[in-house]
Amino acid sequence: MTRTTRPTAEAILAAMPELASHARDAVILHPERAEPDHWSSSIGGPLLWPSDEPWPECSLPDVNDDAGSPATAMVPVAQIFRRDVPGSWWPAGIDLLQILWCPNEHWDPPAPQADVSPVLEVRWRRAAAVLSPTTTPPPSPTRFDEDGYLPQACAITAERVTDFPFREELPAELRPRLEELVRETGDGGDVITRLAGWKLGGWPTWHLTHPMVFACDECGTAMTLMFTVASDDETGVVVGRWGDLRIFTCPADHRHGFQVDLH
Numbered sequence: 330m331t332r333t334t335r336p337t338a339e340a341i342l343a344a345m346p347e348l349a350s351h352a353r354d355a356v357i358l359h360p361e362r363a364e365p366d367h368w369s370s371s372i373g374g375p376l377l378w379p380s381d382e383p384w385p386e387c388s389l390p391d392v393n394d395d396a397g398s399p400a401t402a403m404v405p406v407a408q409i410f411r412r413d414v415p416g417s418w419w420p421a422g423i424d425l426l427q428i429l430w431c432p433n434e435h436w437d438p439p440a441p442q443a444d445v446s447p448v449l450e451v452r453w454r455r456a457a458a459v460l461s462p463t464t465t466p467p468p469s470p471t472r473f474d475e476d477g478y479l480p481q482a483c484a485i486t487a488e489r490v491t492d493f494p495f496r497e498e499l500p501a502e503l504r505p506r507l508e509e510l511v512r513e514t515g516d517g518g519d520v521i522t523r524l525a526g527w528k529l530g531g532w533p534t535w536h537l538t539h540p541m542v543f544a545c546d547e548c549g550t551a552m553t554l555m556f557t558v559a560s561d562d563e564t565g566v567v568v569g570r571w572g573d574l575r576i577f578t579c580p581a582d583h584r585h586g587f588q589v590d591l592h
């Protein structure tokens with residue numbers, strides 16, 4: 330399925346072969362309102378959660394409560410099964426990715442969270458290890474201030490794409506040619522390095538700030554983009570000023586911490 334209006338990767342590479350060594354696989358996750366179950370990949374849907382594992386809560390100060398009390402239950406943001414979006418971003422032995430967040434605005438939360446943002450939690454699992462999934466609905470958040478942080482339940486359709494880096498992540502000698510190619514392609518926007526939507530893998534865009542490299546806290550490796558949360562009407566999610574929230578992870582070891590960036 331192709332819904333992104335963009336030349337094919339082959340056409341882009343034919344126009345600029347030097348991009349080949351900078352190409353990355355990605356999957357755009359197209360959301361559609363639905364009633365997904367625990368065993369489905371979803372945005373804002375129920376999670377396959379072990380009944381003996383506590384549901385994540387947030388007790389960080391937020392704009393509603395300086396003390397962050399009482400703790401607020403997090404809400405599901407995305408659940409992705411490997412079978413639906415196979416690719417290089419899956420650590421060995423892992424076949425389920427779950428992302429949750431606290432649906433409050435936190436001005437200045439501690440690292441690795443982004444400022445003025447929900448507070449995230451990421452779980453990597455082996456679905457077969459969830460022997461007794463919980464059947465009770467998760468607790469509702471006790472307070473929240475932004476409807477845009479409460480994703481509507483959606484099924485997802487995966488579209489595989491080849492993603493290319495924002496010009497400033499390329500060697501300097503390649504940037505003018507990429508800029509020219511972007512200008513010549515599409516309808517005035519950048520359809521080559523700024524793919525819209527929820528995305529697994531690929532490259533981050535840096536059209537609003539200078540590119541940043543996040544170094545893994547635990548081993549110093551440069552982190553790579555793992556997941557992009559987009560603002561869109563279908564999920565009702567709004568992050569930043571109709572922006573993207575990105576989760577970077579350590580390519581050396583998925584158990585090393587993540588880093589959140591709001592753009």
Ligand SMILES: [Zn+2]
Nearest residue numbers: 387391431433
């Ligand atoms: Zn919170």
Ligand SMILES: [Zn+2]
Nearest residue numbers: 545548579585
């Ligand atoms: Zn690391």
